[in-house]
Amino acid sequence: MSITYLEAIREAQAKALADDPRVFIYGQDVGAFGGAFKATKNLAQEFGGRVLDAPISEDAMMGAAVGAAIEGMRPIIEIQFADFSTIGFNQIVNQAASLFWRTNVSCPIVVRLPSGGTSGGGPFHSQNLEAIYSHYPGLVVMTPATVEDAYSMLLEAVAIDDPVIFCEHKFLYYHLKADKLPTEALPVGKASIARPGRDMTIVTYSAMVHEALAAANELAAEGNEIEVVDLRSVRPLDTDTIMASVARTGRLLCVGEAWPWGGVTAEVIARVCSEGFDLLDAPPQRLNAKDTPVPYHPNLWAAHRPTARSVAQAARKLLRL
């Protein structure tokens, strides 16, 4: 038996709906249709009345989620593509994220954002917005990279009393498979060492973890052992694990699929430089998508985001510094 990243998300939602009557799912096409990516397949049938089709109104969807949460529900909002979440941006960052701070009433909502690029997606079906949401205090932002984390972190997201932005990666939906669902997991807020190493630390998250692992294999054949840190959640950011890794290796390369300016890679490097400057044996480097909207043509798209090849190249360059 094997289970895909997408199926793991579905399983987690099924378990959440079954375990807690306060959970409901609200999004476009999530009901009978089972969702644009089939993340809610059969759930409307199984949990009648708690998987609702929404009109194309991301602002109203998000506002309703907050209202429902105030009255004791634990909604999961499926935004069809992360790129569309900007329509409901106001409700997420100004209504949901600030509610607890203003009123001491918590806002236990989960917003699922199918994120990241796939070949042919183009500028409005490929975005990675974790940095934008991480910027606002009051949000938890998760970026699972594995099938197991997609499952357990979504369950934890539902259990958390704060608004959680769950950035699931579309490319990983059908590409990643695991043998079985996990029974235990690292808690949210802890990064994991996806691959231990000695000569350099690559800090990354989501789909880029797999590119980094592939790059690390390439470099292992050349005699260099690269440690890969999977952040798992970018807010909170596990600074301790990152520091410990840089303490071991002395070199840091941050890789992210999002744009460079003010991205997660910038935040990681800022923290390492200000809190762990003396751990660095070379200037920290970062690799992000090119600073343009995500292109449509596969040739352009392949060059736009970091790949195993470009990560390996960046790593070699850093090793030589």
Add this chain to the structure above:
Amino acid sequence: MPQIPIIMPQLGESIAEATVVRLLVKAGDQIAADQDVLEVETNKATMNVASPCPGRVQKLMVKEGESYPVGAVLGYLEASTEDVARLGLDRLLTDSNGHDTDVVHAEKQSEAPRRQVEPTVRGLPVPAHAVGASYMSPRMKARMAELGLHAADLSGVAGSGAAGRVTIQDFEKFITNLERNRLSQASSMRVAVADAMRRSWTRPLATVALPICLDALLAHRKASDPKPGPALYALRALAVALSENSAPAGRLVGTKIVHPPAIDLSFAVEAEDGVLVPVIRNADKRRLMDMVPRYNELVELARQRRLPPDATGGSIATVTNFGTFGLTWATPIPLPEQTVVLGMGAGRRVPSWDEKKGQFVPVMEANFTLSFDHRVLDGGAAGRLLSRIAALLNTPQQL
């Protein structure tokens, strides 16, 4: 008629500009090829700028006393088309609009504010990436601070990083390998001297030497009671010479010369595995014989490492008698806070040509060296100081 620019030539390897001293021709003069048109001075020499071809001086755009960069246009010649073609000077011609093609206008240069460093578009011209053999990463610096090490300690470490820099891995390997050797604790004296020498060496140091005849000194010493140490003679002679001209003992800090406040001189005494340098204050104001008891006392105290505070620190120059070790030649390193150190080698009996007798006669001679911070004085000043000391040592009764 074609106009040929007269250009400031490259007058030396590192020369960037030169000052016009004299205009040798004026507008309207008919001149020949290679005729001198301007006299210019660089910080090394005075030279002439010559005309590239025969013609008539159209204009000179420079002023006497002003500096212009290498490559600047200093003036224009009107030359015939045939001459220009013959001499292959077509490349230098102005374009049809009368604008220079390759060269920089001298006028523009003298109006532009003088700037030493041009900022790059992004800001200061420092490298964005830290490559280079001398680059020490923050981690390196932190580790070295932890272990009390300096760059000098790493001089033997081969670096595997960019441009041969020492990486943290190279460093940790080096430290681990060190542990495999027999290690003993350096005395605090050794560590202090090491630090002083390291700091002193950050300056450009040079040494000059002069063999000095010791006969007069030795005769004077034989007839004296108590007997002054040989180093004391040198110390007193140095004091007198510096009281006449203290510049060689001045210090250079940035663009300022710090003049010595008093002629306090120190002398080197070997103690345990290091060197102490007791100080005699105002050595210019005391006669040689008057200083003997104090000098002997200080030597004794130094050997026992019991120097009083008033006899340490604050000296402006040092005397070291490396001749006591039998050495005839050495290049001592001045103390980090001093500019000069006077060294004396061992006396030897050598033949010296006596002009009057027309033959070689035996004399006692020793090499006296002056090691100095070359930023403050040059060979000439060093030589003059040594010569004065030689003269003073030849009339020891006046010391």
Add this chain to the structure above:
Amino acid sequence: MLLARVLDDKFASLYRGGKIHGGVFLGRGQEALSVSIGLSLRKGDIFAPLIRDAAGRLAFGETVLEAVRTYLGSPLGPMRARDGNVHRGRPKDGLLPMISHLGAMISVVNGALMAHRFKGISGTVGAACIGDGATSTGAFHEAINQAAVERLPLVLVIANNEYAYSTPTSRQFACENLVDRVTGYGVEGHALDGNNLETCLKTVQEAVGRARRGEGPQMIVARLLRLCGHGEHDDAHYVDPLLKKESYARDCLKLAEEHLLRQGWAESRDLETWRNEAVQQVEEAVAIVQREPAPDPYKENWCALASKHLSEGNNPAA
């Protein structure tokens, strides 16, 4: 109404006395409409008042003390000095604190009503207030559409006071009457002059009743004139003087008092007594709050997450 007016006047004078940081926004002229909403709702209902709803809040159960505490930034107020002036509420009591983005609160009310439905709670109503300006927002449109699709017991009260800050309604919408939009959304509409207390009470109660009975969302459009600036920093010089002559422009409080006197339900003496009582109540509250300590940044926990274990502990306090 009277209490709300007296309270607003007090806020205005505190503002002019430099005692209030930030903006002061009054509901002068809107009290009749606003109080009708508060009076028509019950415990268990959801109420999302807006800027000019001091009367409605008081009728729904907010205390003068809480209002004053929020305006004066007391850490003992419901917003604990973290938000101020009209941005106040108690979510767990059904009184939703507004955010500044107009139209945003309506879908929150929708969500609360959906939660009731999920939980099997019936017979509750959600009321949201907005002005003419907010009807131009996407949030308004999405929310009323959502309420209609879900057939929620939403009562949306639009106070058309002719101006959104300085923008007249001619620059805000092109339809003849805002209430004409109900056809487009598929909801029920009610239109009235908003300065007549009796009409307001009747209309609002009827709309709330229909919603409560499950007849779907109700949209009330009340016409009145804003009798103050957008905020106390604004002198409203742009208000068309012709509008001031309209019937719906007359001060609802005066109209109500006249009505009481005419009907013989009260005498001038009573009106004066009530006014004095209101003034005293407000002044007492202000006196209490002015003695309360200001928030201490060194005692704040500076954490925006309920889940402390997920907070990154970036505590800027010394």
